Amino acid sequence: MNKLRNRFIFSIMLVVTIVLLALGVTLGAWSNERYHDFVSDRMKSETALTSWAVLEDGFPEREEAERVAREVGELFEARITILDENGTVLGDSWANPNEMENHIDRPEIQRALTDDEPELRFSETIGADLLYYALPLHIDEQLVGYVRVGLSIESFNEMNQMVWTVMAVSFIVAFLIILLLIARITKQIIRPIDDATKAAIRLAEGDYNTRTYEDQHKELGLLGRSINVLAYNLQQLSRRHQTQQEQMAALIDHMGSALLFMNVRGDVELVNQTTEQVFRVTSKELIGKPYYEVLPSQGLISFLQSVYMTEKKQRSQINWTENYITKVYDVYGAPVLAKSGRLRGVTVVLHDITEQKKLEQVRKDFVANVSHELKTPVTSIKGFAETLIDGALADPVASKQFSEIIWKESDRLQMLIIDLLELSKIENAQFQLNVEQISLREITEEAMALLDSKAVEKEMDLSVKETGSSIIEGDAQRLKQIILNLVTNAIAYTQSGGSVEVSLIEKKEAVELQVKDTGIGIQPQETQRIFERFYRVDRARSRNSGGTGLGLAIVKHLAEAHFAKLEVESEEGIGTTFIVSFPKRHMQS
Structure with a gap:
């Protein structure tokens, strides 16, 4: 948000700077132009007076021209030059006329007849920048010479420098004052936005405990108050959602059956802890991968393929053997459909019924084995007893042999009954x-x-x-x-x-x-x-x-x-x- 504030201040100050610079340039140019016009008018007036002074007693000779040039030059504090009609210098208030060349080709002399603006030109004779203006001298409408006035532009430069200095100082002072005002106003405006933005970012990251600054101004404080109300509501919703999610996660993870959810592409998206225990893998090894690549049972894969193809609920029993242990699962699969009827995925629940099947088998085996184990000695006892009754008692050898067999079989029957009673006693909860x-x-x-x-x-x-x-x-x-x-x-x-x-x-x-x-x-x-x-x-x-x-x-x-x-x-x-x-x-x- 500091970047936004800086960009905001920079944008405003850039506009202010451009406006001030444009205003300064405009005022400076206008002031310079006004002063230039003033100097031009002065030079024209001084040149006209000098022309009058030179022609007061007729066009002077060299010595008279030099005197007039010096006197008028001292009076006007300017360079006065008198030339004849050929451009030869007769008198100059700042230089020796004998040392100067002919001036007929000088721009100010050429422009004298047009009465144009003064010409600024560097004087090689005196080594300074002067503003020149010349007028032709006529007697009876006959050109007899020229008079030239050269005014130093030092005062013009000083005036121009002073104007620009005053404008620069004014610009800097105005710039600083406006900058301070803009920074303060921007801070008051940006602070609520800054705090609201930070709060919104924390809300987006899930920190619903965050609160933002509420400005005392009604308009500026409305945003902060709205953010705080939103944060409070989101916090309450998050707590309820988290509670429901924890309850659902606990229910799913601690249910006795394995649960899987596959999306429409067949990628595993959700498993519970029982699933990890059943397949002996971690959730990371299952989630995000196609079920037909990670599930160990071909029967389960075929069952899921059938659910995907028919998009109907199905139920079946699946066996698979791992490490010489056969597991039996009651499998229930159902398609998950959107309101439009489009398939979104498939959920499957596996309930381990191995123990139930084993108990059923043990019960069947127990009944069959007990019947078989009891039948053998009982049959032997009954058969040999019938043999003895039928007359074998009269034979001492046969009767003794049959009696011993009956005794052994009855002993075996007794041992079986004792072991059954002992096993029943051990399995009793009161043991x-x-x-x-x-x-x-x-x-x-x-x-x-x-x-x-x-x-x-x-x-x-x-x-x-x-x-x-x-x-x-x-x-x-x-x-x-x-x-x-x-x-x-x-x-x-x-x-x-x-x-x-x-x-x-x-x-x-x-x-x-x-x-x-x-x-x-x-x-x-x-x-x-x-x-x-x-x-x-x-x-x-x-x-x-x-x-x-x-x-x-x-x-x-x-x-x-x-x-x-x-x-x-x-x-x-x-x-x-x-x-x-x-x-x-x-x-x-």
Whole structure:
């Protein structure tokens, strides 16, 4: 705004300067012309008087001409020159006539007969600028000579200089006075505009807290008051808009479903936090790029293409597998249309129903597996019991053999029921641990002692290795149950002559339990399902070993109850390692 003020002042002062200069030049020229006319009239009068003095007693000779020239020159304070009709100087009040050349060709002599204006000419004789005027001398209408008057222009120059000096001083004084007045008036006018402009710029930048100066003058203060009212209204609107925007952003970001919006060209313009988590990318990697280049699922891309082509709402279920994990999403897509009906973009919502699908599948598998697991021993018991009733009791060998089979199958059935009840108890919300400080090494050795006979039957090596301290807070019986299930599982899936190693490694905030075997291993796609109920990697092997298929499910729930981290590392044909990381201090203690 200072630039505007300076330009405003500069423009006004430029006009004022031009006007003053024009006025000064006009007055100076007029004054110079008036003084020149005055001097010309004076010279004409003095020349006429000199002509009268020269011809008073007739045309003089040289000596008389010199006397008359000196006397008149002293009287008029001018240079008086008397010439004959041939231009020869007879007398000169400022020079010796004998030393001067003939003046017949001088401009003032040539112009004498025309009675023109005086001629300004530099005199080489006296070395000065003089204003000359000459008149012809006639006696009885016969030209007898010339009389010339030369007046120094020094006084003319002094007068001219004085006029210009007075005008210059007046111009400077007037210029300064006008400049001060213009600067003050401009400041009063520009200040409200300047403040209003700055306030408007801050408003445009989004600073609605700004206020501007309100001038006391009614007209000048109106702009500032209007700006302040506008700023207040914008501030209120901004607060309401910001509140609504924050609420909308919080709603979008924290909704459980992934949300995307693509413009009419297919470029992603809006995503929420759930979208970043689903696709494992940041919003910067998605926004501004075509959906068909950044979305990982070909099924989702095809679904969006269908919405774009039909411009109708659609719903579908899409599966895609990432890192051996299959995700299932309920996808809803809808076109965004303007009032004119023109397509502006497409919005899509993805709701993760993987757990629901998994629960449905687990429920189906559980019913099928329980039915299958119960059917086998019940069928065996019923069949052999019928055989005994039909007469096999009379045969001591057959009756003993059938009775042992019935006992084994009933024992297996009892173990299955016990494990189901145990798993149900662990999953119960009222389930609590008996937390105390215990040594994992002692519990591990107790568990290994119980399983030593099974290892001997398969000629397997069981070993326990401890690195650091294995003291933690937990439920001793439940921890022993975890170790028993893991080691039993390792023995069941390891060939004869193999080995099972249990390692206890102390970490900074935890103790890590590792159960490593040299068994058949697990395929990568099965590692996520081995903790499901009744899921078996090798069904025939585990059933023959007497397992119920619930051991790892129990391990998972007991590990979660201890806030432990459970991991599996396996390579098919090489072996499997179960890693359970127990925190040293129980989080609920």
